[in-house]
Amino acid sequence: MAITYTLDRPRRRMYTRAEGVMTLAEIEAHLEVEETDRALGFAELFDARDTTLDLTTSDVRRLVERARKLHAAGIVVGPTAIVANSDVVFGMARMYAMLSEFVHAPVEVFREVEPALAWLDAYVTPGTPPPGAG
16 A cells, blocks of 8 residues: 655645555554644645555544644644545545544545545635535
8 A cells, every 4th residue: 555645835735645455554654744744734635546445433533533632732734635436435534524523624525536626725715615525
C-alpha cells in the first residue's frame, strides 16, 4: 500500500492518492507526515479510488479521536474531500465524515473528483457554504 501526496503551498492544498490495501498504521503515518510538513490546515483531496481497506469501525473512531485532540490543542484541521468508488471505502469514509463533524474536522465523501474539488473550492472561499456531497 502506498499513500503519496503533492503539496500546493500557494493554494494551501494537498493532493493525496492511496493505492492498494490501506491500514490504520498507514493512515496515521500519512497524518504524521502532514503534521511534519505543516499541512494539517490545508484543504485535502484524498483520492481513494484505487484502494481497499483493512480498517475496523474502532480504527475510524481512533482517527476521529486524533482529530479531536488536534482541535483541542488549537491546531486547525483543513477540509478533506475523500473520493471513493468502492462501496466499502465510501461507507467507512462516510462514517469518518459524520463522526468528524463533532470534532471540527470538515470531511465530505464523493464518488468523483470534480465535485470533490468544487466542494474544497467552495469551502475555502470565505462566506460560501460548501455544496452537498454525493
